[in-house]
Amino acid sequence: MPPPPGLCARLSPGIRRVLAPNPSPMTLHGTNSYLIGTGDVALIDPGPNLSAHGDALLAALDKGERISHILVTHSHIDHSPLAAPMAQALGVQVYAYGPTSAGRSPQMQALADTGLIAGGEGIDADFTPDVWLADGETLAHGDWSLTAIHTPGHLSNHLCFALQEAGGDVLLSGDHVMGWASSLVSPPDGDMGAYMASTRKLAASDWSIIHSGHGAPITDPATRLAFLIQHREAREAAILRELAHGPTTIAALTTTLYTDTPPALHPAAARNVLAHLLDLAAQNRVTAHPGLGPAATYTLR
Numbered sequence: 001m002p003p004p005p006g007l008c009a010r011l012s013p014g015i016r017r018v019l020a021p022n023p024s025p026m027t028l029h030g031t032n033s034y035l036i037g038t039g040d041v042a043l044i045d046p047g048p049n050l051s052a053h054g055d056a057l058l059a060a061l062d063k064g065e066r067i068s069h070i071l072v073t074h075s076h077i078d079h080s081p082l083a084a085p086m087a088q089a090l091g092v093q094v095y096a097y098g099p100t101s102a103g104r105s106p107q108m109q110a111l112a113d114t115g116l117i118a119g120g121e122g123i124d125a126d127f128t129p130d131v132w133l134a135d136g137e138t139l140a141h142g143d144w145s146l147t148a149i150h151t152p153g154h155l156s157n158h159l160c161f162a163l164q165e166a167g168g169d170v171l172l173s174g175d176h177v178m179g180w181a182s183s184l185v186s187p188p189d190g191d192m193g194a195y196m197a198s199t200r201k202l203a204a205s206d207w208s209i210i211h212s213g214h215g216a217p218i219t220d221p222a223t224r225l226a227f228l229i230q231h232r233e234a235r236e237a238a239i240l241r242e243l244a245h246g247p248t249t250i251a252a253l254t255t256t257l258y259t260d261t262p263p264a265l266h267p268a269a270a271r272n273v274l275a276h277l278l279d280l281a282a283q284n285r286v287t288a289h290p291g292l293g294p295a296a297t298y299t300l301r
């Protein structure tokens with residue numbers, strides 16, 4: 001059963017979660033917003049610009065508490081749009097890696113400049129943080145301390161946040177690591193090569209638990225991270241097997257490889273296939289005719 005939106009769930013002494021009322025095939029029950037610490041509290045991912053959700057976040061505070069910092073994992077419309085209005089109303093600042101295109105690889109920026117790889121699903125185009133956090137930078141205030149980990153892949157400006165608790169290191173993973181689904185990787189904002197590198201970087205640390213942007217906590221982080229890496233490696237291997245039969249298209253690959261995926265999610269699956277093919281092209285393992293893009297024919301080198 002999904003938790004009711006608007007109710008505050010205390011996950012540990014220093015972590016509260018409030019579900020936003022925006023369920024959809026892409027967001028599961030809705031976006032998880034997190035309140036970190038006590039007293040002066042950090043808000044991670046305010047969520048969609050819904051006044052009811054802003055009210056629920058303020059109602060989750062205890063008497064005498066306030067939101068002192070607003071942090072954003074990435075600028076998708078289900079995570080960041082409420083950040084600016086809340087920050088303005090509360091007189092606080094918004095902290096994130098940068099605007100949407102920040103952190104793009106040169107390859108993805110070049111593809112974006114051609115206009116051939118139009119993505120843009122769910123992008124909060126107006127998002128600009130007040131303070132830009134670098135990879136490894138720690139933000140500490142009151143009784144909490146959060147370290148930013150740049151994890152491009154789902155979105156180039158995606159940050160995860162590490163929080164030290166008595167039981168071990170906690171990861172606030174946004175949409176990069178989720179328990180209910182693998183992440184959408186849709187170029188040029190998403191980047192499969194970057195996604196794999198970011199996931200391997202996270203897997204190198206020992207996390208006690210992961211709290212993600214959608215769905216329930218991940219209580220066995222090492223197993224989940226290993227699965228996500230293996231899942232993408234298997235998908236890449238399956239694409240290469242299909243290409244070994246001869247040139248093919250993204251539409252044909254999606255139909256063949258995503259037989260277990262509901263049709264409503266096939267457009268998102270096709271973006272994942274495109275992400276794999278761009279990564280393989282960057283590795284000089286496939287060619288595209290007439291050029292890289294969603295409608296091209298792909299051939300094994």
Ligand SMILES: [Zn+2]
Pocket residue numbers: 074076154155175
């Ligand atoms: Zn997202």
